[in-house]
Amino acid sequence: MELLSNLALGLSVAASAGGLLYCLLGVTLGTLVGVLPGIGTMATLAMLLPITFHVEPNFALIMLAGIYYGAAYGGSIASILLNLPGTATSAVTGIDGYPMARKGQAGVALFITAIASCFGSMFGVVLLSLFSVPLARVALQFGPQEYFALMFLGLIAAALIGSGRAIRALVAVALGLALGLVGLDINSGVARFAFGMPEFYDGLPLVAVAIGLFGLPEIIANAGRVIKSTVQTSDISMRSMLPDRSQWRRSWGPMWRGSAIGSFFGALPGTGGVVATFISYATEKKLSRTPDEFGKGAIEGVVAPEAANNAAVQSAFIPTMSLGIPGDPVMAIMLGVMMVHGILPGPSVITDSPDLFWGLVVSFVIGNIFLLILNLPLIGIWVRILAIPYHLLFPVIVAFVCIGIYSINYQVMDIFVLLAFGFLGWGMKALNFEVAPLLLGFVLGPMMEENFRRALVVSNGEVSTFLTRPIAGVIMTIALLIIAWFVLKGLRDLALRLRRRDTENTNA
Numbered sequence: 001m002e003l004l005s006n007l008a009l010g011l012s013v014a015a016s017a018g019g020l021l022y023c024l025l026g027v028t029l030g031t032l033v034g035v036l037p038g039i040g041t042m043a044t045l046a047m048l049l050p051i052t053f054h055v056e057p058n059f060a061l062i063m064l065a066g067i068y069y070g071a072a073y074g075g076s077i078a079s080i081l082l083n084l085p086g087t088a089t090s091a092v093t094g095i096d097g098y099p100m101a102r103k104g105q106a107g108v109a110l111f112i113t114a115i116a117s118c119f120g121s122m123f124g125v126v127l128l129s130l131f132s133v134p135l136a137r138v139a140l141q142f143g144p145q146e147y148f149a150l151m152f153l154g155l156i157a158a159a160l161i162g163s164g165r166a167i168r169a170l171v172a173v174a175l176g177l178a179l180g181l182v183g184l185d186i187n188s189g190v191a192r193f194a195f196g197m198p199e200f201y202d203g204l205p206l207v208a209v210a211i212g213l214f215g216l217p218e219i220i221a222n223a224g225r226v227i228k229s230t231v232q233t234s235d236i237s238m239r240s241m242l243p244d245r246s247q248w249r250r251s252w253g254p255m256w257r258g259s260a261i262g263s264f265f266g267a268l269p270g271t272g273g274v275v276a277t278f279i280s281y282a283t284e285k286k287l288s289r290t291p292d293e294f295g296k297g298a299i300e301g302v303v304a305p306e307a308a309n310n311a312a313v314q315s316a317f318i319p320t321m322s323l324g325i326p327g328d329p330v331m332a333i334m335l336g337v338m339m340v341h342g343i344l345p346g347p348s349v350i351t352d353s354p355d356l357f358w359g360l361v362v363s364f365v366i367g368n369i370f371l372l373i374l375n376l377p378l379i380g381i382w383v384r385i386l387a388i389p390y391h392l393l394f395p396v397i398v399a400f401v402c403i404g405i406y407s408i409n410y411q412v413m414d415i416f417v418l419l420a421f422g423f424l425g426w427g428m429k430a431l432n433f434e435v436a437p438l439l440l441g442f443v444l445g446p447m448m449e450e451n452f453r454r455a456l457v458v459s460n461g462e463v464s465t466f467l468t469r470p471i472a473g474v475i476m477t478i479a480l481l482i483i484a485w486f487v488l489k490g491l492r493d494l495a496l497r498l499r500r501r502d503t504e505n506t507n508a
Contacts (some may be wrong), residue, residue, distance in 0.1 A: 003129065006358045012367055013359030018059050026063035027367045029387055030070020031374050034090070035077045035382045037323055047334050049207040050405060055339040058356050062363040064337060068330050069313045069364070070161060073371045074507055076113045076306060077382050081106060090309070092277040096294060096301030100392055107379075108243050112299060113306045114375040116255050118368050120307035123259035124266065124314025125364045132357070135322040136347035144455040145466050147324075147346075150447045153324045155440060156479045166486050169434035176441020177448070179204060188448055199413040206336040206407055208414045209442060212421025213428075213435050216401075219394050247299050254284050254300045258307030266312030267319060280308035314364060324447075324470075332443040345447075432482035 013019050029048070034388075045067055052060035075090030080097035093113065100109040137232040155173050182193045183203035194200040243251070258280040265276040285294045294301050318326045324346030326332040335345045343349060343356070350357045375382075405414050428435050459465035467473045 006133075006354060007129070009355055010360070010362035012356030013058055013355050013360040014062065019062060019359065019363060020366065022055070022059040022063040023066050023367050024370055026066020027070035027073075027370045030067040030072075030376065031074035031382070032385065033067065034071035034074025035385055045210075045330060049210065049333065057338065057343055058342070058359050059341055060291065060337055061334065061356065062367075064334060065092025065317075065360060065363065066367045069367065070371060070391065072310050073114065073117050073314050073375055074382070076117070076302075077375075077379075078202060080109045080113065080227050080302075092281050092305040093302055093309075095281070096296070096298050099295070099297035100299070100302065105223070105297070108247065108299075110379055111376065112243055112247065112251055112303055114372060116251070116258070116306040117310045117375075118372055119255050120259045120262055120310035120312075121196070121314050121364065121368045123307075124311040125361065125368075127263050127267075128317055128364075129361055132318055132322045132361075133350060135318065136350045142347075143469070144451040145460065145469050145472040146475070148448055148451040148455060149449070149466060149472040149479070150323060150325050151444045153475050153482075154319075154480040154483055155437070155444060155448075161460060166490070168432065169437045172428070172434045172436075172438040173441040176438040176443075177445040179209070179438075179448070180442050183446075184473050187453065188445075197413070200411075203446070204442075205405075205409065205414050205417055206340070206443070208335075208417040209421050210253060210333060210336075211401055211405065211424075212418045213425035213439055216418070216422030217426040217429050217435075219398060220422075243299070250299055251303045252305035254259055254280075254336050255307045257283060257287075257309040258304035261304075262308030263315040264312030266315035267306075276308040276312040277305040280304040298407045317339045317360075319446065320345075321349060321360075324349075326440060328444065332440050333352060336443055348479055364408065 016025065036456055045064060048064070048067065052064060055063070072090075076093045076097065079090040079094035082098075082103050097109045097113070100106065105117055180203070184201050191201055261280045262276040265279065281294075281304060283303060284300045285291050288294065288298070288300060290298070316331055320331040320334060324335065324344075326335050338345050338349070343353060380421065402415060402418070405418050406412070426434055428438070455465055456463070465472075466476050
């Protein structure tokens, strides 16, 4: 009964004129971003952050969330038609989606992708509705020790799990934590690392940092790219998009399994859609009676990753909204928007601002309906958009980025921060450093510091308080075990390399 009343409250927000407008705007922009290879969800969210500061918090989050899961839909279009993933998570879809397009089944691949994406999203929304409130009630009993432990685990997981460069990711996290120290000390009010500039007393501007790290490097990398669509609009009709009975029969199992896998990994900090798509694809290949078809146009290889991807997107909101712990950089930006609007992230959001939380949940359902309309009858529009020359697109993006950054605080210094972090992000990518963990560290750093110092005040300076309290102790133990496992794995790999080199020298 309580769930129904909450959903009715959310419907009053999401179905209002403003809610529908910003939901449609978000999913449309998200689909556009996903279709255009090279821009990326993070870059777009970062670039559109300035708009949200002039919008009500409810509608701002609805729009940003729409961009997030809309890009998960649209990313598969370029991946299937051109074998150029619009987002990182859609790369797996192209393994079998592109061969299907080469066989003349592009319409079927796009149709079943839209259905699987909608199914996975709805699966994640159901879990979000059922588990966020109970989890938030438990989290209301947490003290500063538990919050610090959760954030510490989130950072460790984000840096190590699913990353092929664990040490570099940890370095990025440490750099993000250091950048989070800039500004006034929360206890004494003394300026730290501000270098006498009042603009830095409130810390480095989140929007400029996010756009600099994710937006500008993508613009630089793709400014000279020329992509020509090999698929004509006339090649894809509504009739050509309908799967036959055997394809429907082969799709339902992967759809359910992919949604379950995506929901599980999406709710875990540090994993998200990329890990979920690869695992769901590997699972279907292992369960298939015809594994040789995978990579040559197996419909299961399209359905499972797309369902997993979109389920992971929705379930990622569970720890973010319930605990205030972002599982990935996109969720970190969501928390940043909430803080800018004066909303304290964490379990109090659900109890103190139920209209915001439930409005966001209901908007997911409405947004997915919008996306089905955008991705099925209007597929020809997205095919035409793939032909837009990048050298015309990116100057407009850069101009709007600079105007948006300046319009937030009306400070020229923010433009210089944007440029500085743009070069930093470009350099980190060139050196194969992880950029996303840096942003997570930057967003979580001040909250971790506040809870760490508060815990020490409560415990009279006893550092052991993070281990002696039951819940905090379990969480810290898990984090330390993850670190230990990766250290042992690194030492074992080093020993194998040394042994292999000695063997090669002996044979030589």
